[in-house]
Amino acid sequence: MSSYTAHFKVWRGDADGGGLADYQVEVNDGEVVLDIIHRLQATQAADLAVRWNCKAGKCGSCSAEVNGRPRLMCMTRMSVFSREETVTVTPMRTFPVIRDLVTDVSFNYTKAREVPAFVPPQGVAAGEYRMAQQDVERSQEFRKCIECFLCQNTCHVVRDHDENKPAFSGPRFLMRVAELDMHPLDAAAEAGLDRAASAQDEHGLGYCNITKCCTEVCPEGIHITDNALIPLKERAVDRKYDPLVWLGSKIRRRGQ
Numbered sequence: 463m464s465s466y467t468a469h470f471k472v473w474r475g476d477a478d479g480g481g482l483a484d485y486q487v488e489v490n491d492g493e494v495v496l497d498i499i500h501r502l503q504a505t506q507a508a509d510l511a512v513r514w515n516c517k518a519g520k521c522g523s524c525s526a527e528v529n530g531r532p533r534l535m536c537m538t539r540m541s542v543f544s545r546e547e548t549v550t551v552t553p554m555r556t557f558p559v560i561r562d563l564v565t566d567v568s569f570n571y572t573k574a575r576e577v578p579a580f581v582p583p584q585g586v587a588a589g590e591y592r593m594a595q596q597d598v599e600r601s602q603e604f605r606k607c608i609e610c611f612l613c614q615n616t617c618h619v620v621r622d623h624d625e626n627k628p629a630f631s632g633p634r635f636l637m638r639v640a641e642l643d644m645h646p647l648d649a650a651a652e653a654g655l656d657r658a659a660s661a662q663d664e665h666g667l668g669y670c671n672i673t674k675c676c677t678e679v680c681p682e683g684i685h686i687t688d689n690a691l692i693p694l695k696e697r698a699v700d701r702k703y704d705p706l707v708w709l710g711s712k713i714r715r716r717g718q
């Protein structure tokens with residue numbers, strides 16, 4: 463096994479401010495960035511705050527920015543950097559820092575709560591739901607999400623624009639709206655909820671200009687933009703400009 467000493471810069475600080483601290487740290491074959499952060503904790507910086515859990519790319523807690531790129535630290539191999547390269551690790555930029563590499567991601571929990579849940583179809587008992595395999599596969603892609611919030615962190619709509627946060631749910635939760643809107647058994651429409659319209663009006667879909675930056679950083683490889691956001695935009699537009707839908711909404715309004 464070969465080992466070498468790497469130069470790391472790690473952001474240290476809290477909500478009141480901070481900066482990059484320099485470390486020289488041992489790296490061994492096969493290690494990932496999270497291993498090095500743990501070695502730093504064990505040998506040089508016992509109070510370094512870092513959130514992690516599974517070390518297998520499944521819990522979504524070790525999100526950070528490594529050399530400026532949003533990534534999971536446990537899935538970023540040290541072998542992708544040259545031995546001479548300085549590796550800089552900073553907390554996710556879009557969310558407020560609590561301490562060191564740990565951010566307050568509660569923005570995402572707030573947005574999650576704002577998406578109305580699946581509405582069960584009337585007259586179909588649990589266990590009797592039937593769906594075409596094609597529909598199952600479509601939503602299964604979205605279900606791979608590990609809620610690492612790297613897509614939320616990367617999206618330029620909120621990355622440096624706190625003022626957009628109240629009106630924009632971000633790619634992860636717009637994808638959830640899309641998933642429910644595409645669900646053949648979701649009875650939201652019968653209950654009076656137009657999910658595509660609410661994506662536009664309440665979750666800020668119009669802010670998204672389909673740059674695909676969210677898709678590029680998703681560790682699960684979910685095609686967030688192509689398979690969720692663009693179809694959701696198409697459905698929202700179709701409903702708005704469909705003359706039958708337009709006429710129906712006028713009649714409904716008059717009848718109120």
Ligand code: SF4
Nearest residue numbers: 617670672673674676
């Ligand atoms: S595609 Fe839309 S949601 Fe994704 S990063 Fe770009 S603007 Fe944000």
Ligand code: SF4
Nearest residue numbers: 607608610611613680
């Ligand atoms: S969609 Fe991808 S990047 Fe976004 S939270 Fe889920 S797993 Fe993370």
Ligand code: FES
Nearest residue numbers: 516517522524536
């Ligand atoms: S520690 Fe769970 S995804 Fe990295």
